[in-house]
Every structure is written in structure tokens, then in C-alpha cells.
Amino acid sequence: MKSMNIKKAVLSLGVCATLMVGCSKGINEFGDINRNPNATTVPITSALLTNVLAGVGGNVWGNGINTTAGLYAQYMSETQYTDISRYATQTLNWDGFYAGAMYDLQNIINTNSDPATAAAAGEFGSNANQIAIARILKAYYFSVLTDAYGDIPYSQALKGNGTIPYDKQETIYPALIAELKAANAQFTTGAAVQGDIMYAGNTTKWKKFANSLIATLSLRMSKANPTLGRAEFAAAVAAGVIDANADNATISYPGGNYQNPVYAYYVVTQRFDYAVSSTIADKLTALGDPRINVYGNNTKGFPYGLTRADALAWQTTNPTFAFLLGYTATAQTMPLSLISAGQMFLARAEAAKLGWTSENATTMYNSGITAEMNRWGISNAGAITNYLAQPSVALDGSAADNAKIGEQRWLSHYPDGLQGWSEWRRTGFPVLTPAPGAGKAIPRRIPYGPNEPLYNPTNYAAAAALFNSNSQDAKMWWDK
Numbered sequence: 001m002k003s004m005n006i007k008k009a010v011l012s013l014g015v016c017a018t019l020m021v022g023c024s025k026g027i028n029e030f031g032d033i034n035r036n037p038n039a040t041t042v043p044i045t046s047a048l049l050t051n052v053l054a055g056v057g058g059n060v061w062g063n064g065i066n067t068t069a070g071l072y073a074q075y076m077s078e079t080q081y082t083d084i085s086r087y088a089t090q091t092l093n094w095d096g097f098y099a100g101a102m103y104d105l106q107n108i109i110n111t112n113s114d115p116a117t118a119a120a121a122g123e124f125g126s127n128a129n130q131i132a133i134a135r136i137l138k139a140y141y142f143s144v145l146t147d148a149y150g151d152i153p154y155s156q157a158l159k160g161n162g163t164i165p166y167d168k169q170e171t172i173y174p175a176l177i178a179e180l181k182a183a184n185a186q187f188t189t190g191a192a193v194q195g196d197i198m199y200a201g202n203t204t205k206w207k208k209f210a211n212s213l214i215a216t217l218s219l220r221m222s223k224a225n226p227t228l229g230r231a232e233f234a235a236a237v238a239a240g241v242i243d244a245n246a247d248n249a250t251i252s253y254p255g256g257n258y259q260n261p262v263y264a265y266y267v268v269t270q271r272f273d274y275a276v277s278s279t280i281a282d283k284l285t286a287l288g289d290p291r292i293n294v295y296g297n298n299t300k301g302f303p304y305g306l307t308r309a310d311a312l313a314w315q316t317t318n319p320t321f322a323f324l325l326g327y328t329a330t331a332q333t334m335p336l337s338l339i340s341a342g343q344m345f346l347a348r349a350e351a352a353k354l355g356w357t358s359e360n361a362t363t364m365y366n367s368g369i370t371a372e373m374n375r376w377g378i379s380n381a382g383a384i385t386n387y388l389a390q391p392s393v394a395l396d397g398s399a400a401d402n403a404k405i406g407e408q409r410w411l412s413h414y415p416d417g418l419q420g421w422s423e424w425r426r427t428g429f430p431v432l433t434p435a436p437g438a439g440k441a442i443p444r445r446i447p448y449g450p451n452e453p454l455y456n457p458t459n460y461a462a463a464a465a466l467f468n469s470n471s472q473d474a475k476m477w478w479d480k
Contacts, residue, residue, distance in 0.1 A: 042111060042117045042120040042121065045130055045195070046193075046194035048107055049133065050196075051101075052105055053197045053198050054251070057262075059101055059141075065092060065446065068417070069446075070415060071084045072442055073421040074279035075279075075414050075417055075420055077274070077278065077303060077306075078274060079272065079274065079315065080273035081308060082311055085304060086435045087441075092446055093450065093452075094145055097145060098153075098158065105137055105138040105141070106158040108121075108130055108134040109138075112131050125192055126191050126193065128187065129187055129191075129203060132203075132206070135182070136206060136210045138158075139180050140338065142172065143213065146476075147422050149445060150169050150463075150466075150476035151169055151466060152166055152169075153456075155167050163455075164456060169476055169478065173478070176217055177217055177232050181210075181214065183210055184207045184211070184239075187206070187207065208242045211236040211240055212242045213339065214233075215348075215351075219350060220426060223426065233357070234356060237357060242339055243341050243345070245341050245374060247341065250335045250337045250340075251335060252335045253334070253335065253336070254333060260335075261336065262336075266323075266325075274323075275296075278301030279304050279433075280295070281299060281300065284411070286392070287392060287393060288390070290373065290380075291372075291378065295414055296325070297323050298321070298322045299322065300318070300321045302322070306435075340371065340375055341368075341371045343419075345364050346365065346372075346408055346412055349362075349368060349405050350402075350406075350409070353405065362395045365408070372411075392404075402427075402429070403429050406428070410423055425479045426480075444474060444476070445479075446472065447472050448464060448470050
């Protein structure tokens with residue numbers, strides 16, 4: 001997978017750098033005969049950016065965090081080995097993030113900032129714009145990690161230190177918002193950035209993406225720091241968030257060797273041990289939601305949280321059930337959306353209900369659902385209008401509106417497990433029932449991976465102690 005390729009590339013770079021340092025004297029002694037005049041001495045920043053964007057799906061959606069979170073959010077069910085959906089502890093390493101994409105992003109920033117290399121890097125677009133894009137993407141990655149684990153190495157990360165202290169999530173969130181605002185302010189009218197396979201160097205769209213990240217982080221603070229959250233959310237919306245599907249933060253995949261990571265992980269590798277959960281399938285069916293026909297290859301979900309024996313037994317009498325995204329060849333080219341217009345409209349609906357903005361909650365809500373339907377190829381205006389008019393969907397000004405908005409936000413994030421799980425943890429919507437007979441609650445965080453106590457023991461111990469000895473049941477700062 002691409003995430004593994006990134007790790008290999010970074011490890012190769014590290015080995016090469018070590019060899020160059022250790023053998024520099026010997027190389028010099030052989031004179032110019034051992035010098036390649038065409039060798040690249042400055043990182044090709046356009047290639048680094050392309051690599052990061054192409055691999056974002058593999059890192060975030062392909063496996064690990066997204067699979068685990070998708071099971072906790074009950075987007076998916078396990079059909080064979082059901083340990084995760086029955087809440088056996090999952091400890092996941094984050095090495096692929098820090099040593100992979102985030103390392104590349106920091107390399108882009110350093111190369112464009114260093115006077116000795118800035119001119120060469122400038123051949124691939126405005127130095128300032130390259131730095132701004134890298135800062136935005138780095139903030140996105142940090143947000144993924146902190147929402148999965150809680151406290152993480154942040155302020156001292158990516159500086160070449162071996163043992164890094166963990167920052168508290170309550171300080172990371174405001175810092176990420178400040179970083180995103182600073183990145184937006186850094187954009188210039190200089191040359192378009194090359195290697196940008198998401199927005200083709202369009203700085204207006206990058207600013208909307210950054211503002212949408214700010215709004216997402218701000219709303220996630222609704223119970224932990226509502227004063228800051230309200231101010232930053234309103235400011236982000238005023239500055240301009242994603243409000244059209246044409247501006248979605250989307251990675252496109254042409255197919256062939258470059259496939260949608262969900263397809264690559266679950267279909268190409270024949271991972272038929274995951275299916276659409278009956279939880280989300282039954283919700284879509286109850287609402288008459290046409291997305292059920294694109295979220296899976298049929299409308300029958302797989303029961304959630306069964307024991308292995310029960311899961312195998314169920315399949316003997318139910319051989320046909322919904323696999324993820326239909327498992328059709330077209331899924332390999334399905335675009336991956338990090339943040340969509342529909343998701344932002346639904347966030348604005350929630351903010352309006354909270355009294356954070358003067359926007360009309362119903363207007364934002366209906367716009368959000370419509371945009372999400374359109375994003376999934378559902379364009380029948382009459383069908384969408386009828387869907388919105390249902391009492392089980394339409395807002396009516398009652399307390400039930402909060403649950404309806406929460407459910408639609410959960411539906412909109414499929415199959416992005418981390419975002420769906422995060423929204424459920426914060427809002428409690430929809431009401432999810434833990435795996436039957438597991439005797440455990442739905443986990444609230446992913447425990448730190450096994451590499452941390454080995455390579456960063458002191459800082460790991462301090463952080464783990466704040467989460468009940470690295471418990472998956474410990475709530476993080478914003479999860480109130």
C-alpha cells in the first residue's frame with residue numbers, strides 16, 4: 001500500500017543520509033569521478049506534495065485508524081474475525097504518520113524556508129504557497145492523530161529529536177487553529193504550486209479547506225471550550241468555508257495502480273471480512289435514504305458485534321449482504337473526500353442550533369443533505385425534496401432536532417470512520433448499542449502503540465497515566 005511505500009521511501013532517505021555522512025571523506029578522496037553532475041541535491045518539493053496527497057487515503061482511510069474507528073462508529077461489521085467490533089484492545093503505532101507524510105510536509109516547509117534551497121524549490125511554485133499548503137496538510141494530519149489518541153507529540157515533533165514530550169489536546173486544538181490561520185495568511189499571488197493533485201494550486205480553494213478545518217475543530221470543542229469554539233467557528237465561516245461540491249477537498253484516483261484506498265484495501269486484497277454494518281444499513285432503510293444503494297452493493301447490512309461463531313453461522317443462512325461501496329470496479333476510481341460541502345453545511349446547522357451563528361439551521365441542514373446526496377450521484381430533486389419532508393428527517397424546532405442533525409452528520413461522514421466516530425463521541429448521536437454480550441462499552445480512544453514505550457518510555461508513561469494507563473475507555477479532552 002502507499003502508506004507502506006512512504007515508510008520505505010523515508011527509511012531509504014534516512015539510510016542514504018547516514019551513509020553520506022559516514023562516508024563523506026572517502027567520497028571526496030576519489031575526486032569528481034564519483035560525483036554525478038545530474039544528481040538532485042535539493043528535494044523535489046512537487047514530488048513530495050504529490051506523494052503526500054496521493055497517500056493521504058492510504059494513511060488515513062486505508063487501514064489501521066480508519067478501520068478501527070469505522071467499526072467503533074458501526075459503519076462496518078466484521079464477518080470473520082470479530083475481535084475489534086467486540087472491543088478487544090487495539091494499540092496502533094503512528095510511525096507511518098510522523099516518519100511518512102508529516103516528514104515529507106516538514107521537508108517541503110524546510111526546503112522552501114532555507115535561503116540555501118528556496119530558489120531551487122521555487123521552481124515548483126511560490127515558496128510561500130508551498131509552505132502554506134504543507135502547513136495546512138500537516139495540521140490536518142495532527143488533527144487526525146489527536147482525535148484518535150488524545151495527547152500526542154506536537155510542538156516538538158518533526159524536529160529531529162529522538163524522545164519527544166506529548167502535548168495536551170487542550171493546547172493542541174487552539175494551536176492547530178492558529179497554525180491554519182497563519183497558513184492562510186501566508187498565501188501570495190505567486191506562481192501556482194506544482195504537484196498539487198487536490199486543488200491544482202488554487203489558493204482560494206486551499207483557504208476554504210483550511211477554514212473548514214478550523215470550523216471542524218471549533219465545533220468539536222463545543223463542550224470543552226465553547227467560548228473559543230464559537231468565536232473561531234463564526235470567524236471561519238465568515239472567512240469562507242467549503243460550500244460547493246466543486247470545492248470539496250477531494251483526491252481523485254484514475255484507477256489502475258492508483259486506486260481509491262478503501263477499494264485497494266478491502267477489495268483488491270480480498271478483505272471480505274468487512275461488510276456494511278446493519279446499524280447504518282437499517283438506519284438508511286428506515287429513512288428511505290437513497291444512499292443505501294451506493295454505500296454498499298445491496299441493502300442488507302451485517303449484524304454488528306457478533307462473536308466469530310455467530311458471525312459464521314449467520315452467513316450460512318444469509319449468504320448475500322452488503323459489502324463496502326458495492327465492491328464494483330467503479331469503486332477503485334471513487335474520489336476520496338477529506339471535507340465536503342455537505343458536511344460543512346451540516347456543521348453550520350449544528351452551530352446555528354447552538355446559537356453560535358445567526359444562520360438558519362433548517363436552511364443549512366437541508367443544503368447539507370442535498371449536497372451530500374449530490375456528492376454520491378443522487379440528483380433527483382423530487383426524491384431529495386420528499387426525503388427532506390419526512391417527519392423523521394425534517395427539523396421542527398424541537399429538541400429532537402439535535403438528534404436529527406447528529407444522525408445526518410454521522411451518515412455524511414461514511415466511510416470516514418474517524419470522523420464518524422468522533423462525532424458520535426462528542427454528540428452521542430446516533431444512539432449506538434455496544435456489541436451484544438461483549439461486556440464492554442464502545443471505546444473512546446485508540447491506545448498508544450507498542451513502539452512508544454520502547455522508544456519514548458518516559459514521555460509515554462507520563463501521557464499514558466493521564467488516560468488510565470493508556471485505556472481505550474478513557475475520554476479525551478473534547479469528549480464530554
